[in-house]
Each structure stands twice: as structure tokens, then as C-alpha cells.
Amino acid sequence: MIKLIFSDMDGTLLDENGQLPVEFPAIMEELRTRGVMFAPASGRQYYSLLKTFKEYEDQFVFVSDNGTIVRHQGKELFSDIIERQKAKEIFNSVNEIDGIYNVFCGKDTVYLLKGKNPEPQMEELMKYFRSVEVVDSFDAIVDEPIKISFFTPNADAAEKIFPLFAPYYDSMQVVLASAYWVDVTNKGANKGMAVRELQKRLGLQPEECAAFGDYMNDLEMMGAVHYSYAMENAYPPLKEAARFVAPSNAEHGVMKTIQSFIDQGLC
Known part of the structure; x- marks a missing residue:
């Protein structure tokens, strides 16, 4: 049953x-x-x-x-909490690439970096996140990181984002969550x-x-x-x-x- x-x-x-x-x-x-x-x-x-x-x-x-x-x-x-330094490293690893939006997911809030605030894509992002904060940096965040997510508005995450995380394939869980999203969590x-x-x-x-x-x-x-x-x-x-x-x-x-x-x- x-x-x-x-x-x-x-x-x-x-x-x-x-x-x-x-x-x-x-x-x-x-x-x-x-x-x-x-x-x-x-x-x-x-x-x-x-x-x-x-x-x-x-x-x-x-x-x-x-x-x-x-x-x-x-x-x-x-x-399942990601070690904070590792979470920051992963988040910042693609921070300068145009057209990719990084989302730092804590237990209670998700954080977007000021200056990379994807205002045109906010409606799409808000389908998935309700408690959102835009910050100057992640250094002062006390929320515990559980997931780092990366979004592309062009439905090309498999080609544009997923290959960027090849260095983490063995040590972290890197998953194609949809045509728009790649998520990174602890291994397992x-x-x-x-x-x-x-x-x-x-x-x-x-x-x-x-x-x-x-x-x-x-x-x-x-x-x-x-x-x-x-x-x-x-x-x-x-x-x-x-x-x-x-x-x-x-x-x-x-x-x-x-x-x-x-x-x-x-x-």
C-alpha cells in the first residue's frame, strides 16, 4: 500500500x-x-x-x-548545510559572466548580489523564491547556505551553465534542475x-x-x-x-x- x-x-x-x-x-x-x-x-x-x-x-x-x-x-x-566558505567560492566562481544570475539560498532567505540584481527576470525568479534579499556582499549573511543556484533566461542552462561546474562534479552535487537552472548542493x-x-x-x-x-x-x-x-x-x-x-x-x-x-x- x-x-x-x-x-x-x-x-x-x-x-x-x-x-x-x-x-x-x-x-x-x-x-x-x-x-x-x-x-x-x-x-x-x-x-x-x-x-x-x-x-x-x-x-x-x-x-x-x-x-x-x-x-x-x-x-x-x-x-544539509554547505560549508560557508565553499558556498561563497561556488557562488563567486561565475560571478562575472553576463547572462547568468546567481542565487545564494539560505534556510530562510535567498540572496541576490546588488549590481547583479536581475530586475527583468525577477518575475521568473519569484516563481521559485518568496523571501528574497538584495545585499552588497555575502560576508555579513548569517543564514546557513543550503543551495547555490544559477539561472539563465534563455533556456540554455545545459550548455551555458552546467559545464562551468566541471571542477565541482566530484566534490559537490551539480544538477541540471531545468532548462533554466543549475543547482549546486553538498555531495549526496x-x-x-x-x-x-x-x-x-x-x-x-x-x-x-x-x-x-x-x-x-x-x-x-x-x-x-x-x-x-x-x-x-x-x-x-x-x-x-x-x-x-x-x-x-x-x-x-x-x-x-x-x-x-x-x-x-x-x-
Whole structure:
């Protein structure tokens, strides 16, 4: 029986317009009555997830920032902190490259460097981050770094950003999070790590968990559950890693698949 369901957000749970499916509230209520937990698992900041799911704040487990921090009912369950000097080194390693915007992700706030404030791209950035501060430098920040993110507005992150971090491939987790984003975390810090930690804490087996995703920051999560679903619109290598394929996000594939779980008595 499935007892815990994880879902990525962009390109997965949200439709092509970035909206929740209309059937989402009814299916969440059905899961609640069946004792099945739901966990948004995203590269988004916790406060961005909370804005979308405010009415579910006490119900959902929130796996944010690619699994580097997990919260339930407003309390931190666990997190994975990057050593501060290493975080600054990584952030500054591409600081002078035009067209790449650097985001220093702390537990509570994300920080943009004054002078590289991507004002034209702020609407896109605010899809993922809600608590944002523009600073003169990172030296005075006391927030603990959990992720460093890099954004390109031209959907060319695989070509423009990802190769820049080849020197860190062995020592850090460098992941293509979408066509626009590359995320860097501690080695082994990813959604799969968060899923396994939650399984351990809740006494669940992989066979009791399902997960949905569309991009490479979902890769390890696919390997941590039995019911692993790549969306029909997913990045091809993720489809190869998943056991199953769900209909596309435009077709509300996550909702359709969860409804099939219910109909089959799997949860």
C-alpha cells in the first residue's frame, strides 16, 4: 500500500500555466481520509511552496530546495548545510559572466548580489523564491547556505551553465534542475536523500512510496521509491531512470495517476 507520495512542482504537478490542477483539492482530501501523506518535493524555496499550499501547511511534508531542507507543520525535520566558505567560492566562481544570475539560498532567505540584481527576470525568479534579499556582499549573511543556484533566461542552462561546474562534479552535487537552472548542493544532498531520510523516520519502505518528476533534480528520488513516475513531458534521461511514465503535466498526469492508485486500492 502506498502511504507517502512525493511530487515535483514545475513541469510535473503544475500545469503548463503553472497552476494546480482543478481536481487537486478533492484528491488531497481523499488521500487525507485514507491516511496517505503528500509531499511537494521541489527545487523551490519552502516559502514559495507554502504560498501555493498555505491551507495544507499542517498536512503536507515540504521537501524544498532539492531536498536540502525538509519541514512539517512549520518545523524543520532535517537539513544539509554547505560549508560557508565553499558556498561563497561556488557562488563567486561565475560571478562575472553576463547572462547568468546567481542565487545564494539560505534556510530562510535567498540572496541576490546588488549590481547583479536581475530586475527583468525577477518575475521568473519569484516563481521559485518568496523571501528574497538584495545585499552588497555575502560576508555579513548569517543564514546557513543550503543551495547555490544559477539561472539563465534563455533556456540554455545545459550548455551555458552546467559545464562551468566541471571542477565541482566530484566534490559537490551539480544538477541540471531545468532548462533554466543549475543547482549546486553538498555531495549526496538531493531529493532522493530526503526521501530516504523520511522513510527511515516514518518506518516506510520504498514499496510504500510513490514519486513524480520531470527533470534531473528528480533523478535520485526516482531511485528511492518503487512507484517512480517520470512525466510524459520529462527530460529523456529521467524517463529512462523511472519505472513508469505518467501523462504530461498539461494532462494533469499526477492527479490521474493518483486517482488510479485509489481506484486500484493501492492507497
